Amino acid sequence: MAFDFIVIGSGIGGLSAASLLAKEGFRVLTLEASYVPGGCASSYVVKRNGQKFVFESGATTIVGLDEHQPLYNLARELDIQFPVVELNPSMTVHIGEKRLTRFKDKEQWITECYKQFFEGTSVPFKNVRQFWRLVFHLSDFVWKVSERNRTFPPKSLRDLFSLWEQNRLADFPKLLFLFRSTYDIIQRYGLHASNDFIRFCNEQLMITAQATVKDVAFLYAAPCLSYTNSSNYYAYGGMIKLAETLVEKYKSLGGEILYREPVKLIERTGNGGFKVTTETGQVFNAQNIVSNATIWNMAYLTKGRISQYFQHLSRKFKFGWGAFTMSLAVKNTLPDDLTLHHQFILDEKIPLCDSDSFFVSLSMPDDFERQPKGTRLLAISTHTTVERWVEPNPNYDAEKAQVAEFILNALEQKLDGFKKEHIIFKNVSTPKSWQDWTYRRFGRVGGIPNTMSRKVWELVSAQTPFKGLYLVGDTVYPGQGIAGVCLSGQNAVHRIKQSVLRMPAPVQEPAVISE
Secondary structure, three states: OOEEEEEEOOEHHHHHHHHHHHHOOOOEEEEOOOOOOEOOOOEEEEEEOOEEEEEEOOOOOEOOOOOOOHHHHHHHHHOOOOOOEEEOOOEEEEEOOEEEEOOOOHHHHHHHHHHHHOOOOOOOHHHHHHHHHHHHHHHHHHHHHHHHOOOOOOOOHHHHHHHHHHOOHHHHHHHHHHHOEHHHHHHHOOHHHOHHHHHHHHHHHHOOOOOOOOOOEHHHHHHHHOHHHOOEEEOOOOOHHHHHHHHHHHHHOOOEEEOOOOEEEEEEOOOOOEEEEEOOOEEEEEEEEEEOOOHHHHHHHEOHHHHHHHHHHHHHOOOOOEEEEEEEEEEOOOOOOOOOEEEEEEEEEEOOOOEEEEEEEEOOOOOOOOOOOOEEEEEEEEEEOOHHHHOOOOOHHHHHHHHHHHHHHHHHHHOOOOOHHHEEEEEEEOHHHHHHHHOOHHHEOOOOOOOOOOOHHHOOOOEOOOOOEEEOOOOOOOOOOHHHHHHHHHHHHHHHHHOHHHOOOOOOOOOEEEO
């Protein structure tokens, strides 16, 4: 049987696209390099002394299930329900002696923000309220506009006409915030008077947009700054449950998935289709490709003009952050009423990492699918540049231990109930580890930083210049995060459906050829 589509990678972006394509009746094959689905939003098992621990790949949150948001739309379209429970509140931010609770209720959060950063200063409460109400308004606008503008970023006159048709004249003035930095708007309301507030916004944007207030356009920053005011969720059994839910639905719709099949080469065939060769020696053929690989990977997975195109993109967007991560199993001496997510903003840089904050996600105390009774699991992550970790370095192990010890010392000081002596075991990972796990070149995670230096027409679209080749994932608009990559998959399928009437018949040669 010939395939209409081969999807490269089973991250959330790839699975979103694969499931929607299977629902449309296409013959779809997904190739996954790992032994489990989910990509960067997955889980992995460690067995110690006859006990099983299920760790998250990284420290992250689950958002996007509110109305008009990507996971909500995907679940509705596929008629599925993700196995999650809501967290409220979801996060605590630690900055100096301050502990901010990121309340979901908007007015409660505005009051908390004023109390922590501006009470006793000359900044009036109304300025704080006006700033956050603008953030909330633009955040709602961005989700609704993203929901109906599937051809953004525009790549043709047809796309521009579609955007004009899909929007009201009253919407267009809001687009001016694409050209104003977040720092500009903070200044407008006088909120730059608090250096701690600037630091807070910087670090909230770093974990959502991969850049800071002076570099991120305010329109993009709005949903990033207010994501804790959306519904945040937890998946019992691990984040992999999201991917497994999608895989189950995808397979019920006739889709096929093969694990442990890392792609080695994607090349054109004489009839306009594609041949995909894996590192195991298998060869698969399809008329179209949807790639969840990064633009940096695609430069090495393709040949000829396609490779040249991705080499050009790689040079243009040559920077991407990596992650230094730790997975801890600890004796459960943590208070049960702790929020499950914590951001620690420090007064000094984390050594060797170019970051002054780290993020922690905890397991639920009663999640015995993930942990034995009496234990808790922590996923810890911080930003780092990648070169130090992926290039040969005789001090690699010592430097990795140095960073881990610094973070653990800070955690012992700042997280209630945590003691290093309660650690049962830990796994420490660098971008080199991520490169080995996820096959992402240089171990970059989080995609391309969303800075104002990237013009709208420079955003990477789901549609490439090459017929039948589409992109999803965090290096494609709108970028990183589960909600973002889910939206990229929906956008790719929208563009595919636009051209379905012009799509040639499937290749009639065998779908799998053993070499």
